[in-house]
Amino acid sequence: MSSGLPPWRASASATTTASVYPTHATPAYIPVQARRSLTTPVSRPTTTVPSQPAAAPADEDSSARKRVEFPPAVRLYVQRCFEPEHQIPGVTRQEMETKLKSVITEAAQSDSLHKIDWANLPLPQVMVQNDKTRILANPEASTWGSPYTPSAAQTYKHNAVSTDEVSKKRKSAEYQTESSNGYPPWRQTNKQNNFEDRITYSPTDKRQRIDFKNSSSKSKANLEMRKKRFEDPRGGYGSSPSSRGASPTPTPTGPVVGRCQELEKNYFRLTSAPNPDTVRPLPVLMKTLDLLKKKWKKDNNYTYICDQFKSLRQDLTVQHIRNEFTVSVYEIHARIALEKGDLGEYNQCQTQLRALYAQHLGGHPTEFKAYRILYFIHTRNWTAMNDALADLTPADKRNHAVKHALDVRSALALGNYHRFFQLYLDTPNMGAYLMDMFVDRERLSALAAICKAYKPDVNIRFITEELGFESDEQSARFILDHSAEEMLQEKAGVVKLLTGGKAAQLFELSKTEAHRVVDIKGQI
Amino acid sequence: MITILEQLAEGQRELSGALVAAALTPVDTPTDPNRLRSFYNFSNAAQISTSIRNYLNQACGRVKIPKQELNAWIDLFSAYWKVIGELLKFEESPTRASWVQVFDNWRDLANLLIRGYSNFGFENWTISCLYVVGKYLRIFASKADAEASAQISVAFYQEDAGTDFGKSAKTEEAARVLNRMFTLCLNDRAPLEASRKWGVYYMTNLLFKTYFKINAVGLSKNLLRALSAQAKELPDLEDFPKSHIVAFKYFVGVIYFLDENYGEAEEHLAYAWQLCHRDATKNRELILTYLVPCHLVNTHTLPNKRLLSQSPRLEALFRSLCDCIRKGDLHGFDTAMTASEEEFVRRRIYLPLERGRDIALRNLFRKVFIAGGFEETKDGQTPIRRTRIPVAEFAAALRIGTHADSRTRIDIDEVECLLSNLIYKGLMKGYIARERGMIVLSKGGTAFPGTGV
Numbered sequence: 001m002s003s004g005l006p007p008w009r010a011s012a013s014a015t016t017t018a019s020v021y022p023t024h025a026t027p028a029y030i031p032v033q034a035r036r037s038l039t040t041p042v043s044r045p046t047t048t049v050p051s052q053p054a055a056a057p058a059d060e061d062s063s064a065r066k067r068v069e070f071p072p073a074v075r076l077y078v079q080r081c082f083e084p085e086h087q088i089p090g091v092t093r094q095e096m097e098t099k100l101k102s103v104i105t106e107a108a109q110s111d112s113l114h115k116i117d118w119a120n121l122p123l124p125q126v127m128v129q130n131d132k133t134r135i136l137a138n139p140e141a142s143t144w145g146s147p148y149t150p151s152a153a154q155t156y157k158h159n160a161v162s163t164d165e166v167s168k169k170r171k172s173a174e175y176q177t178e179s180s181n182g183y184p185p186w187r188q189t190n191k192q193n194n195f196e197d198r199i200t201y202s203p204t205d206k207r208q209r210i211d212f213k214n215s216s217s218k219s220k221a222n223l224e225m226r227k228k229r230f231e232d233p234r235g236g237y238g239s240s241p242s243s244r245g246a247s248p249t250p251t252p253t254g255p256v257v258g259r260c261q262e263l264e265k266n267y268f269r270l271t272s273a274p275n276p277d278t279v280r281p282l283p284v285l286m287k288t289l290d291l292l293k294k295k296w297k298k299d300n301n302y303t304y305i306c307d308q309f310k311s312l313r314q315d316l317t318v319q320h321i322r323n324e325f326t327v328s329v330y331e332i333h334a335r336i337a338l339e340k341g342d343l344g345e346y347n348q349c350q351t352q353l354r355a356l357y358a359q360h361l362g363g364h365p366t367e368f369k370a371y372r373i374l375y376f377i378h379t380r381n382w383t384a385m386n387d388a389l390a391d392l393t394p395a396d397k398r399n400h401a402v403k404h405a406l407d408v409r410s411a412l413a414l415g416n417y418h419r420f421f422q423l424y425l426d427t428p429n430m431g432a433y434l435m436d437m438f439v440d441r442e443r444l445s446a447l448a449a450i451c452k453a454y455k456p457d458v459n460i461r462f463i464t465e466e467l468g469f470e471s472d473e474q475s476a477r478f479i480l481d482h483s484a485e486e487m488l489q490e491k492a493g494v495v496k497l498l499t500g501g502k503a504a505q506l507f508e509l510s511k512t513e514a515h516r517v518v519d520i521k522g523q524i
Numbered sequence: 525m526i527t528i529l530e531q532l533a534e535g536q537r538e539l540s541g542a543l544v545a546a547a548l549t550p551v552d553t554p555t556d557p558n559r560l561r562s563f564y565n566f567s568n569a570a571q572i573s574t575s576i577r578n579y580l581n582q583a584c585g586r587v588k589i590p591k592q593e594l595n596a597w598i599d600l601f602s603a604y605w606k607v608i609g610e611l612l613k614f615e616e617s618p619t620r621a622s623w624v625q626v627f628d629n630w631r632d633l634a635n636l637l638i639r640g641y642s643n644f645g646f647e648n649w650t651i652s653c654l655y656v657v658g659k660y661l662r663i664f665a666s667k668a669d670a671e672a673s674a675q676i677s678v679a680f681y682q683e684d685a686g687t688d689f690g691k692s693a694k695t696e697e698a699a700r701v702l703n704r705m706f707t708l709c710l711n712d713r714a715p716l717e718a719s720r721k722w723g724v725y726y727m728t729n730l731l732f733k734t735y736f737k738i739n740a741v742g743l744s745k746n747l748l749r750a751l752s753a754q755a756k757e758l759p760d761l762e763d764f765p766k767s768h769i770v771a772f773k774y775f776v777g778v779i780y781f782l783d784e785n786y787g788e789a790e791e792h793l794a795y796a797w798q799l800c801h802r803d804a805t806k807n808r809e810l811i812l813t814y815l816v817p818c819h820l821v822n823t824h825t826l827p828n829k830r831l832l833s834q835s836p837r838l839e840a841l842f843r844s845l846c847d848c849i850r851k852g853d854l855h856g857f858d859t860a861m862t863a864s865e866e867e868f869v870r871r872r873i874y875l876p877l878e879r880g881r882d883i884a885l886r887n888l889f890r891k892v893f894i895a896g897g898f899e900e901t902k903d904g905q906t907p908i909r910r911t912r913i914p915v916a917e918f919a920a921a922l923r924i925g926t927h928a929d930s931r932t933r934i935d936i937d938e939v940e941c942l943l944s945n946l947i948y949k950g951l952m953k954g955y956i957a958r959e960r961g962m963i964v965l966s967k968g969g970t971a972f973p974g975t976g977v
Contacts, residue, residue: 390869416941453945455955459958462958
């Protein structure tokens, strides 16, 4: 855009003087404009002149004809630019228009209107997008070579084959985003970042505000917040387009194809469209997984591993990779999170896994169905438990792990602590990590029952064996932690728990305390 | 002779909401198999409003309807005419017919009706129209969703994992319109005798049904909150039509039931049960499906034979389970639970029914106590049952009860655990003396509270 736009500006002043889009000349640019400004029903303070969506192409076309006779190929090209199926999310209409103008002006000035292969020239929105990605990445690494500056447009006539490829590639991506057009803009922000869908936060969450600060002026951000408040509180509703008559199935933003070759990458929660240069493609991700497995065995550093797995999952999500490898990534991360007792992270994986298993992509569905049941025992989410039970097939129920989990559930439902602790000591896979979470709670329930039912006392040995403690010391410690000192007494060389009313009361109290609602980060 | 228009005109003349609502019911009746067709043939798309206007002017010329209101009614019935056109396509050319179309048009009609109440002074005697329109809105929505998902499953690759997206889009849309109708009723400030508040429970019930259908039971609680916030302004529950209240109480009961709040649940379900019309077989069955498990958990009592024999479905659902509990047949109980597990889980009654095993166990152990006979007594005194029973006897009973074969080991510790649970839950009274391997039950006919021994 070094040359300015004198002829154009003179003729079509109504649609020009849009905010100047910084091209490669300002490499610090970070593209965060995820919304198409024209669909917003408010005039933006940054725009000096509101542009007219529908009239714009015809306008430009006719006004241009006054000065220069444009060949039909150019007009077709302009038409294509404005066709909805060619819009790219992340490139605003304004940016596209500016680019289009500069391309045509440049061509007219250099008298090359008839020389350029307009049919194969990439659409301005494609150029804008490529510019953006190239700026973010190392300019030398870019596969596109020279930027699509207006002066470079001429080269396309020599270069038709390769550019054709480019535009075709884009189209497949564009196609997938097409149906999101029927959405009001405040919806679109969220739709764009579809990889965030799993994360639930309140509309007033700070993290979301960051997006608005980046994207536009403050007053507008406030307006968006206001709109959000008036949205239906239920997430599910937001997804259906109500009376707008748009297609009922908005497909998420088209998948990115990554180009990053680094194996490791820190997790960063994206606030804009992903950049292909920082996304690793599948073959690289596979190597990453191997590396992570080795590192986990060697260093056992959970903070590092969790971070790496999150970025790995993110790369999979933004590229829409959903296959056996995806399943194994989630499974491994779920297992590691379980081992470290990170239930929030585990639950995220579990939720995704359930969906992945529904697509029959392999993996270990029964193992995780069993975890799911144990998890709901822990969170005591009976509604979800009902659903989980309804999900099981007869084949699932014959599986050892699932059967174990079901037995655990039934033992607890009936208060059969004897059976429960037998099952606890014989838990398949990694279920024991989950059971550890609620085993103390159940010990208190059992002790409350024991104290009420036995008289006058029981051996500490009995408690140890019955409640799955590792040693008498451990069980004694547990009892003392949750009741009073005088409940344990030594008689004839044996430590005994004095049962009866007082002890029962104390354990009943601790039990109620322990059974308060479980609150877990990341739980739906 | 066009029944629909006659009903409309007569309804307006007589101020009969029932008649106008009947006019808005989009079905043929046995007495009038051409009901829809005759209305549709009455005019064409361009002239339908004019035609209806002329008809109404003629038919109820003497009755003065305010102009705005009249126009709203005419718009409403023009929209109705369109829907009927869509419905008739199912007879004429099924390939072009679509429930989605029917739903969309019916939704427009519903919106017109809402506007009629909020802007054009539809009066509260016409409230039945809201019922009919709401009812069919829900029906058409589920048909539209069924149709859409049948098409989608052929050509749609589920792109975003984990969402049941679009599966019930129309039903969700219906829920939103119904919600507007609900607020329309709830927030009417007219004096009670002319208020739409009388429709509030009917609309609530429709919304409950819709929410249950889209698996969003949680949303029902918002309605309950809204209702209780307005409780002072609402007429007494008893003054509403019984049919509204029965359904309302049933749903509230089920909502508590799903939360495992069986106490509250039983209260509401019992209310519904008392009030339910005796010939409403299906509704009675539904209420009992949840009331029986509630009662089992709360009071440890089983339904009697006569209650179950009224309905083959309930008989099949509960009979064998109840018999096994009564007899203390643990093996039979487990078999019955497994056999009907799928059905129980689907109806969400598995978890409470499972607790029936405690009762079965209690009954089995009670037999041990009775079989123990009486202590030797001195002459003239009333005999006392033997209250000190070896744990081994309970273990033996358990062997019989669970059909254990010679190889199955019955763990004495487990028997003690079961006993201690029954004591803890108050189903037995007494204590375990572990060192002597004995159970000491309380004397004086309270060893098994509530069972006479």
